Amino acid sequence: MQEKGLLIVLSGPSGVGKGTVRKEIFSQPDTAFEYSVSATTRKPREGELDGVDYFFKTREAFEEMIENDQLLEYAEYVGNYYGTPVDYVRKTLDEGKDVFLEIEVQGAGQVRRKFPEGLFIFLAPPSLSELENRIVTRGTETEDLIKGRMKAAREELEMMELYDYVVENDKVELACERVKSIVVAEHCRRERVQYRYKKMLEVD
Numbered sequence: 001m002q003e004k005g006l007l008i009v010l011s012g013p014s015g016v017g018k019g020t021v022r023k024e025i026f027s028q029p030d031t032a033f034e035y036s037v038s039a040t041t042r043k044p045r046e047g048e049l050d051g052v053d054y055f056f057k058t059r060e061a062f063e064e065m066i067e068n069d070q071l072l073e074y075a076e077y078v079g080n081y082y083g084t085p086v087d088y089v090r091k092t093l094d095e096g097k098d099v100f101l102e103i104e105v106q107g108a109g110q111v112r113r114k115f116p117e118g119l120f121i122f123l124a125p126p127s128l129s130e131l132e133n134r135i136v137t138r139g140t141e142t143e144d145l146i147k148g149r150m151k152a153a154r155e156e157l158e159m160m161e162l163y164d165y166v167v168e169n170d171k172v173e174l175a176c177e178r179v180k181s182i183v184v185a186e187h188c189r190r191e192r193v194q195y196r197y198k199k200m201l202e203v204d
């Protein structure tokens, strides 16, 4: 039987740099994880592509996905739905590949209940003021939305203790290295290595 891949969940407050760290990880040629593209009802930002950055959906289409049980998790965040299509995740894990989710903390909580064997990594900002700087300098939000995101961020930071690992995103390259090292260590810690040896011993 094919050994299953590892479900890696990167979460943390909005504006901490999840998207930035994820893009950097996936731009590196030695990264062997598969990225799970999320569905959302938020409008595409300039340069974003359907099916690459997100599957952009209407509210009706998204609600249909919820009703048809097509989402592993979903959350409504600052007025929009975000969710993880479940088929891709299951299929890819069954193929023995690691799947990487980059999602906000409500959704990560749902994934934890469904996939307790997943690897849950919390990306933390160096400070609250730096988090606010990042949300402001990104410049995609109005003042009201920034306030909403900061309020959510404070609550989200309290969820940190439910995670397997906390990675500080001080410098993007360092944060990426930490995430990748954790995944390597996790593979060594779990049955994967033992499983391979068991197979070898069975053959001999």
Ligand SMILES: Nc1nc2c(ncn2[C@@H]2O[C@H](COP(=O)(O)OP(=O)(O)O)[C@@H](O)[C@H]2O)c(=O)[nH]1
Residues within 6 Å of the ligand: 012, 013, 014, 015, 018, 019, 038, 039, 042, 073, 074, 075, 077, 082, 083, 084, 102, 103, 104, 105, 106, 107, 108
């Ligand atoms: N629960 C959940 N959250 C998601 C998903 N995809 C993206 N998010 C999160 O939704 C939040 C808002 O995303 P977005 O509008 O792209 O803004 P940004 O990531 O803050 O630039 C971020 O915290 C994302 O990580 C998903 O499939 N499920």
Ligand SMILES: Nc1ncnc2c1ncn2[C@@H]1O[C@H](COP(=O)(O)OP(=O)(O)O)[C@@H](O)[C@H]1O
Residues within 6 Å of the ligand: 012, 013, 014, 015, 016, 017, 018, 019, 020, 021, 134, 135, 137, 138, 169, 170, 171, 172
């Ligand atoms: N380590 C970092 N140092 C400084 N700025 C960062 C760092 N990581 C991300 N940023 C910036 O912070 C802002 C928010 O990052 P983003 O990846 O959109 O966050 P998230 O996906 O968590 O909402 C962006 O302007 C990004 O360039």
